[in-house]
Amino acid sequence: MSNDQRLLDVTKSEWIKFRSVRSSVMGVVVFFVLTLGLGGLISWAVRSHWNTTSQLDKLTFDPVSTSLAGILFAQFAVGVIGVLFITSEYSSGSIRTTLAAVSNRTRLVSAKIVVLILSIVVVSEVVCFATFLVGQAVFKGVVPTASLGTADVLRSVLLAGVYLTLLTVIGFSLGLIVRHSAACISIFVTILLIVPIVFAFLPSSWQDSYEKYLPSELGRSMMSPFAPANDLGAWHALLLLLAYVVVAFVVGLTMMIRRDA
Amino acid sequence: MLTIDHLTKKYDGTVAVDDLNFDVKPGVVTGFLGPNGSGKSTTMRIILGLDHATKGRATIDGKNYSDLKSPLREVGALLDAKAVHPGRTARNHLRALAVSNRIKTSRVDEVLEFTGIASVADKKVGGYSLGMSQRLGIAAALLGDPHVLLFDEPVNGLDPEGIRWIREFFRSLALEGRTVFVSSHLMSEMALTADQIIVIGRGRLITQGSVDDLTATAHGTVSVRASNRDVLAAALKQKGATVELANDNALSVSGLTSDEVGETAFAAGVAVYELTPQRASLEEVFMDLTAESVEYGGSTPGAYPHE
Numbered sequence: 001m002s003n004d005q006r007l008l009d010v011t012k013s014e015w016i017k018f019r020s021v022r023s024s025v026m027g028v029v030v031f032f033v034l035t036l037g038l039g040g041l042i043s044w045a046v047r048s049h050w051n052t053t054s055q056l057d058k059l060t061f062d063p064v065s066t067s068l069a070g071i072l073f074a075q076f077a078v079g080v081i082g083v084l085f086i087t088s089e090y091s092s093g094s095i096r097t098t099l100a101a102v103s104n105r106t107r108l109v110s111a112k113i114v115v116l117i118l119s120i121v122v123v124s125e126v127v128c129f130a131t132f133l134v135g136q137a138v139f140k141g142v143v144p145t146a147s148l149g150t151a152d153v154l155r156s157v158l159l160a161g162v163y164l165t166l167l168t169v170i171g172f173s174l175g176l177i178v179r180h181s182a183a184c185i186s187i188f189v190t191i192l193l194i195v196p197i198v199f200a201f202l203p204s205s206w207q208d209s210y211e212k213y214l215p216s217e218l219g220r221s222m223m224s225p226f227a228p229a230n231d232l233g234a235w236h237a238l239l240l241l242l243a244y245v246v247v248a249f250v251v252g253l254t255m256m257i258r259r260d261a
Numbered sequence: 262m263l264t265i266d267h268l269t270k271k272y273d274g275t276v277a278v279d280d281l282n283f284d285v286k287p288g289v290v291t292g293f294l295g296p297n298g299s300g301k302s303t304t305m306r307i308i309l310g311l312d313h314a315t316k317g318r319a320t321i322d323g324k325n326y327s328d329l330k331s332p333l334r335e336v337g338a339l340l341d342a343k344a345v346h347p348g349r350t351a352r353n354h355l356r357a358l359a360v361s362n363r364i365k366t367s368r369v370d371e372v373l374e375f376t377g378i379a380s381v382a383d384k385k386v387g388g389y390s391l392g393m394s395q396r397l398g399i400a401a402a403l404l405g406d407p408h409v410l411l412f413d414e415p416v417n418g419l420d421p422e423g424i425r426w427i428r429e430f431f432r433s434l435a436l437e438g439r440t441v442f443v444s445s446h447l448m449s450e451m452a453l454t455a456d457q458i459i460v461i462g463r464g465r466l467i468t469q470g471s472v473d474d475l476t477a478t479a480h481g482t483v484s485v486r487a488s489n490r491d492v493l494a495a496a497l498k499q500k501g502a503t504v505e506l507a508n509d510n511a512l513s514v515s516g517l518t519s520d521e522v523g524e525t526a527f528a529a530g531v532a533v534y535e536l537t538p539q540r541a542s543l544e545e546v547f548m549d550l551t552a553e554s555v556e557y558g559g560s561t562p563g564a565y566p567h568e
Contacts, residue, residue, distance in 0.1 A: 003363050004330040013361035020353040021346055093344035096311055097401065100338050101361045103310045103327045260312040 010102050010111035018115050023088060027081035028119075031074050031164075032127050038070030039131040043138040050142050063146040064156045065224045067135020068128065071160060075219070078120060078164045079188040082171030085116055087181040095261050105257045113172065113249070120168045124161035132157045152225035159222035159234060166245050167192075170215070173245070176252030192216050215241060262286055263308065263409060263440055267317035270303050270464075277303040279464035280317070285442045285457075287408070290435045292455030293444040296551050300464035301444040302340070305413050309338055321409055333362040337402030338411040342394035342418070347387025351378060351397050354386060355404060364405050372400040391418030399427075409440040416450055428454050448547035462551040475546055482539045483519045486511040488532040496529040497522065511535065 018024050046053075046066055053061075089095040102108040136145045146153045170191075174184045192215060199211050211217055212232050221227070221237035232240065263285035270278040278300040285291045295301050306312040308319040310326035318325065321336055329335050345354055355369040373379040376396040381389070386397065395418055402410055412431075416424050431454055435441045445451050451458060452472055460467040460475075468475065484507060487493045494504045497514055500521065507513040514522055519538040526533045 002330075003334060005332070005362055009363055010361050013357045016353060016357040016360060017346075017349070020350070020357070021348040023348065088346060092346045093341055094346045096306070096309075096340055096344050097358070099311055100309050100336075100340075101333050101358050103329060103332050258313075260306070 005102065005104075005107070007107055007111060007114075010107055011114050013102075014108075014111045014115045015119075018085065018119065021088070023084045024081055027077055027084070028123055031077040031081070031123065034074040034077055035068075035070040035127045036131045036134065038073055039067055040070075040134050040138060042069045043067050043135040047138055047142050061144065062224060062226060063136065063139055063144055064132065064153055065220070067132050067139070068157070068160050068223055070131060071128075071164065071219075071223070074127075075164060075167050075192060076189065078124070078168045079171035079192070080185055081120065082116060082168035082173075083175045083184040083188060084181060085112060086172055086175035087179055087184055090179045091181060099261050106253065109176070109253050109256055113169065116168055116172055117165060121161060121165040124164040125158070128157050128160040128164070146225065150225070155234060156223045156225045159238060160219075162238065163219040163222050163241070166241050167215070167219075169245050170248055173248035173252040176256045177248075213240065215244060262322060263442060264320045264323070265304065265308075265317075266320065268304065268307060268314055268319055269316040270300075270307060270312065271315045277464055278307070278314075281461065281464065281466055282317075283459050283466060283469055285440055285459075287440040288435055288438050289456040290431045290441045290443060290454055291457040291459060292451035293442060293459050293461070294448060294451055294547060295444075295446065295461040295467075297446055299446075299462050299551070301446075301461065302413055303464075304461075305338070305340060305411055305442075305444065308411060309336070309340070311340075331362045331405070333358065333364065333405030333407065335405070335407050336409045336411065337405060337407040338413075339395070339398035339402045339415060340411075340413045342391060342398040345386045345394065345397065348385055350383050351386055351389075351400075352382040354397070355401060358401055359404055362405055368404060368406075372403045375403065376400040392420060392423055395419055395423070399430075408438070410434060410442065412441075412443045414444055414446070416445070416447075424450075460547065460550055467550050481515075483514045483517065483522045484511050484535070484537045484539055485514060485522055485526070485533060486535040487526055488534070492529055493526055493531045496525050496531075500525055513539075 043066060050058075089098055098108065099105065102111075132148075136147075139145045148154045148157065171184065171188055174187055175181075178184045178187065196211075196214055196216050199207055199214065212221070218232070218237040218241045221231050222234050222241070224234075227233050231237075265281050265283050265285075268278055268281040269276070281300070281304060293301050293304070303312060304319070307314050308321070308326065321329065326332065326336065351373065352369060355372065356366055358364075359366055359369055370379070373382045376399050378393055378396050378400065381393065386394065389397065395415065399412075399415070402412070415427055419427060431441050431443060435456070443451070443454060445454075455472065457469070457471055458475060459469040485493070486509070490510065490512060494512055497504050497512070497517065500517060502514050502516040502522075505513045505515075517525070519536055523533060523536055
């Protein structure tokens with residue numbers, strides 16, 4: 001059998017690296033706790049105040065998005081996992097050891113992204129479905145519930161996991177470009193949290209035209225079973241977010257290949 | 262064999278490596294010497310494909326590092342012992358490296374045992390001393406049983422016992438026919454470890470050759486004590502020698518052999534009490550060679566500003 005290095009070998013190696021440091025393991029735990037814990041807590045709060053909720057709020061109530069509300073916080077945990085998976089190599093200097101063992105940089109980055117996507121998509125889907133089911137169980141009897149038997153509901157929960165997975169790839173790509181953990185995390189938070197706040201101060205005509213293209217808004221469209229008037233729709237939102245991810249990743253990979261380690 | 266072929270590396274205007282050209286042959290330990298900042302580490306990073314050369318190239322048996330099919334099986338390198346994720350254990354670090362190059366994981370235990378860190382293999386690397394990290398770096402370099410080995414300042418942080426161990430180890434690697442390339446800024450260390458020496462300063466090749474050749478070509482001085490110092494000094498200067506007054510009334514003569522000094526004294530009618538050829542130590546040769554290319558020189562001892 002040939003001893004030539006293949007993508008599968010590097011992927012196995014990156015999998016060992018991914019699960020043998022505390023930052024990724026803790027990141028996954030935090031992600032789980034935030035999504036499930038906050039989702040459950042928010043659902044319970046909604047149920048306990050349902051009697052005093054206004055009629056309008058009751059009419060626009062979305063049991064899917066509400067049960068998944070923890071994602072608004074968990075998305076930062078998932079971004080940090082992606083960022084640290086590459087920036088920790090630069091901060092510790094281990095990138096030089098890694099590249100001496102895997103000199104083909106495209107192969108290295110591909111292996112890392114395979115490990116990252118596979119592990120996060122599994123965790124995300126499990127946690128999103130679990131959170132959804134917990135939320136509906138909390139609502140049951142008092143608040144209207146949603147069922148996975150409805151196509152739009154199933155799609156919403158499924159795409160919630162996809163949204164989180166794509167965010168981790170954005171975090172990873174930022175890491176390839178910027179290399180510094182703190183700077184990357186700041187940029188990530190700016191994109192998902194600060195930019196939407198800035199938008200809130202802009203004229204409403206701008207908001208209507210451009211806000212829907214923000215990653216956080218794309219996520220909202222992807223995980224809601226309803227399609228509000230000013231919305232791209234779940235599948236278009238997914239495509240656009242995918243395009244963002246591909247651009248960020250290609251820029252990151254190109255810079256990684258060109259620069260000195 | 263390692264070939265450095267007209268290698269040049271510039272970083273935003275500053276030249277780190279300047280048209281460097283040399284071969285590193287198998288079967289001997291080759292020392293790579295130069296003051297701090299002379300371009301040794303940059304050269305090693307380019308050999309490993311970590312940095313891109315501005316001009317020229319570095320090859321391993323004619324191939325670029327990036328073209329090696331299974332890099333760790335051909336080249337083992339220790340660049341920076343601390344370049345390991347501090348939160349990972351030594352065993353997991355080595356396992357990940359082994360798996361990436363299709364090296365069987367039983368080899369991990371072998372190199373851990375060989376470098377003497379098997380007992381701490383399941384502890385996080387962040388808690389390691391510099392000496393232990395050095396040993397882990399050596400373990401990683403040996404993982405693929407490579408025929409070319411690079412070590413950047415390997416004795417840093419090792420205790421005397423560790424230094425002796427590593428010298429023996431380099432010799433044994435060379436005896437097995439491997440190419441062993443070791444950088445250092447300490448000439449005294451290289452004099453004990455290396456057979457061949459390559460000296461660089463400010464990114465340029467200054468000289469290369471065997472340890473013996475280097476000391477032989479260096480200009481030694483002759484120390485002479487005689488009955489009439491001034492007469493002898495004048496006679497020696499006439500012969501074209503440079504004469505300096507050494508302590509204890511002796512003259513330090515350069516530019517003439519001890520035979521010529523003796524004959525000059527005889528011709529001048531001066532009685533010679535003592536005549537000693539002073540062979541330059543490797544350390545002096547090195548200082549001499551690199552004096553002009555030290556990037557960050559301190560002032561001479563004693564020149565420390567007092568209040």
